[in-house]
Amino acid sequence: MSGSLLWLLALGPLMLAGVGLPPSALANRAPRLVNVCAFAACFSTLGLAAAAAIGLFVVGQIHTGTFGLRGIGLGLYFDALTAIMFVLVAFVGVIVIRYSRNYLEGDPNQGRFTRWLSLTLAAVLMLIISGNLLQFAMAWVATSVGLNKLLLFYPERPSAVLAARKKFLAGRLGDVCLIGAIVLLYKTFGSLDYAALFSRAEAMRATGVVPGAIHAVAGLLVVTALLKSAQFPLHGWLTEVMETPTPVSALLHAGVINAGGFLVLRLAGVISLSTPSLEVLVIVGGITALFGSVVMLTQTSIKVSLAYSTIAQMGFMMLQCGLGAFSAALLHIVAHSLYKAHAFLSSGSVIDLARASWSPSPGGEPHPARMAMIVGLVMAVTLVIGTLFGATITAQPGVFALGAIVMLGLAHLVTQSLDERFSLYVVGRTVALAVIVAGAYFGLQLAAEHLLAGALPPVKALRGPFDLVITALVVLAFAAVTILQSLLPGKPGEPLWQALYVHLSNGLYVNTLANRLVLRFWPSQPPFRPIAATSTAPVTGAKP
Incomplete structure (x- = not known):
């Protein structure tokens, strides 16, 4: 071609x-x-x-x-x-x-x-x-305009208007950062053509001399991507777009929200020259992933729960980019897009599916020590399989971190096989499933790395103690959440758990503060409500 x-x-x-x-x-x-x-x-x-x-x-x-x-x-x-x-x-x-x-x-x-x-x-x-970047910026702005029109498809709904306004403010701030990065790139490289940008970025990488302007460019691009991807604490608008038609939610969560990640991947050759910018991605992405995952567990609305899931997944993707696992981030985007589009478009029948698949548990109750043991076993399986594929915590921290979190999702399945009536066959089959999932995950990561070898930078090794601490904290935090999730259903009446549940279900009130701030400077008009016509004729039997 x-x-x-x-x-x-x-x-x-x-x-x-x-x-x-x-x-x-x-x-x-x-x-x-x-x-x-x-x-x-x-x-x-x-x-x-x-x-x-x-x-x-x-x-x-x-x-x-x-x-x-x-x-x-x-x-x-x-x-x-x-x-x-x-x-x-x-x-x-x-x-x-x-x-x-x-x-x-x-x-x-x-x-x-x-x-x-x-x-x-x-x-x-x-x-x-x-x-080239100018054409990219024009399409970027056009995407925001089109999405804003879809978010306001029902302009009489106050929640839709508020979400659109918060998205508009975050989007315009991101546009300013993107334009600033484009201006600096043009002054530094003298071109906005991708081929020229990538070749000159590689020349800088080879010499090891990175001017301060490149760090500024990478920082502006990272802020632009974070604003587009609904990262903490500017994530609230994504949870309030449920007032729009379901097809908009499916397109937004499965396509448009990935624009921030695509920006980082498209310009990974430039952004990866700036270690501080990558560290920002690691910190913000890790916090957002943990926050979105925990809050998602407390939501009673299916669509709001899916929205927090998207926030968490975008956080994971930014975390992977920050750790240099760019091919893993793209694989994450593809898997998340397909899953989330299906989830939103089938959200209307999820209750029927849950009722049809429910069956009473015949076994005992979970025990924290047993759950902790299973978490340790799952982490050991992840470490062994990851080492076989070369994805250790030092060689490929981004790939290993997400692999460990994926495997933690199977900890509940393994625990249930032990909590119910003990069966060596069931336990063996569950452990075998965990090994297969780990092998499939790391195998797909390896295949994606080879497929994208010429389009994205190679997976980077651990840069230093800071990244090791962040990676370990993220994995340990999700291990703690896994144990907490197994214990929470058994303590619904305790005041501590009730208070924790209320605070988490409200997203720690971060979005509430954002709403107050937006409404203070950009107040919404009350929705129009037609007043019913009244008759001036006397009412029969009315008392004076």
Whole structure:
């Protein structure tokens, strides 16, 4: 596939943008036609993406060059990272558009919804295949605009308005940081073309001389990515977008929210030159992952629980990037996107599924010592399997940390096999499952590293004691949460546990403080409520 054929990929975003060009009033007159056109455009884009991905393995990385002045203009850049993300977003887009046809059937603004959904998808796809930073920034802003329109699809809902305003403020702050990074990059490298940026960044890495401007650029890019990915403490808007239609939640959590992670991965060659910026990713990502995971356990709303799950997963992804496991972060994005899109689109029937699969437990109650022993056993399995694949805590800390946390999720399964009626067969089968899961996880990480060898920096070893402490604290914290989760159901009446549950279910009130701050400087108008007409005629039998 040559550079000229690569321009065919741009047809996908252009077709989706064309669906969104008609005004909303016209789109609302023929909503099914608009949906059919959007589905056809996105499905065609998926076909183009799949063909381009196959071509990539035949001819390798392709860059059209930037048509403009000194790396500023239009261009396309297609490597393994672009191929995976382009196919992923196009696939999720096809599912979401098809789902929204029935979900919004009969809504008077269904055409307007499909219009803005198409425009948002077009912006995300163009962001992925951009060949230079100026084009990337334009698509970045367009994505925010389209998402804001979708968040305000029901403008009469106060929660939707508040969430959109918080997202707008965080987004504009991120835009300022991105523009600042672009200006500094242009002054330092004299170009915004990806190929030029990556080659000159590698030259700096080879010489070991990194100017202060690069540290400033990396810091600004990291802040931009953190703001886009709903990281603590500016995460609250993501939990309040539930007032929007479910297809928006699916697209947001499975696609748009990944833009921050994609920014870090796309410019990993530049960001990895700055160790302080990577440490910021480690700290913020680790705190967000732990916070989101713990709060998620206390939520009673399915969609809010999924929202906190997304916050935690984005934290994990930033933690992996900060520890230099960029290929693992991309694999995390793909797995999370597919899982979360399915979770949101099937959230309406999760209660029926839970009722159908419930069965009474025939066994005893969990014991903290037994649970701690199982956690230790699971960690030992992780250490052994990880060592076999070369993913030790010193060689690949990012890969090892997430692998340990994934295995901790199996600790409850192993514990249940011991807490119930003891059966050597059940225990053996459960332990074997843990070994298989560990092998599959580390095997996939190794495969992703080889697949993305030319597109992302290699997995980095431990940089020093600070990263070792952070990695160990993250793993130990999740081990403690695993033990706590097994004990909490048995202590519902104790005041300490009740107070802890209340505080965690409210997200430690961080989002409440953010809401007060936003409403103080950007107050919302009360929702319009029509007043029923009153009659002036006397009421029969009324007392004076």
